[in-house]
Amino acid sequence: MRELMVPTDAKSAVQAVELLRGWIIDGQPQYVLFPDVWNDDVASWGRFLADTANHIADAIARDTGRDRQEVFGQIVESFLRAFAEDRPREGEFHARSDREN
Numbered sequence: 001m002r003e004l005m006v007p008t009d010a011k012s013a014v015q016a017v018e019l020l021r022g023w024i025i026d027g028q029p030q031y032v033l034f035p036d037v038w039n040d041d042v043a044s045w046g047r048f049l050a051d052t053a054n055h056i057a058d059a060i061a062r063d064t065g066r067d068r069q070e071v072f073g074q075i076v077e078s079f080l081r082a083f084a085e086d087r088p089r090e091g092e093f094h095a096r097s098d099r100e101n
Contacts (some may be wrong), residue, residue: 019048030091053079 010016025046038044054076061068 035093 007016017034017037019034019037023032024030037100038048054072057072057075060066060071
């Protein structure tokens with residue numbers, strides 16, 4: 001099992017919330033997420049995902065020397081294609097056990 005590090009700032013922040021964790025388990029994607037953090041502002045999920053895609057493009061371009069815009073374009077194209085497929089998703093939702101009251 002290989003986990004990513006917790007951001008350094010999260011350890012000393014007044015408030016830090018993990019929103020999304022994604023895994024490839026035996027070749028299949030699996031996710032753990034905290035969807036209700038932005039129940040009243042779902043557009044923030046779009047900004048979060050766009051910012052994530054930009055960071056991924058930056059990292060891949062830096063690590064491989066590829067053109068950053070080309071990498072980002074491929075990510076967006078794949079996202080739109082996958083989004084249009086609207087294939088069924090499996091899984092279940094669980095209540096957060098550490099939800100603040």
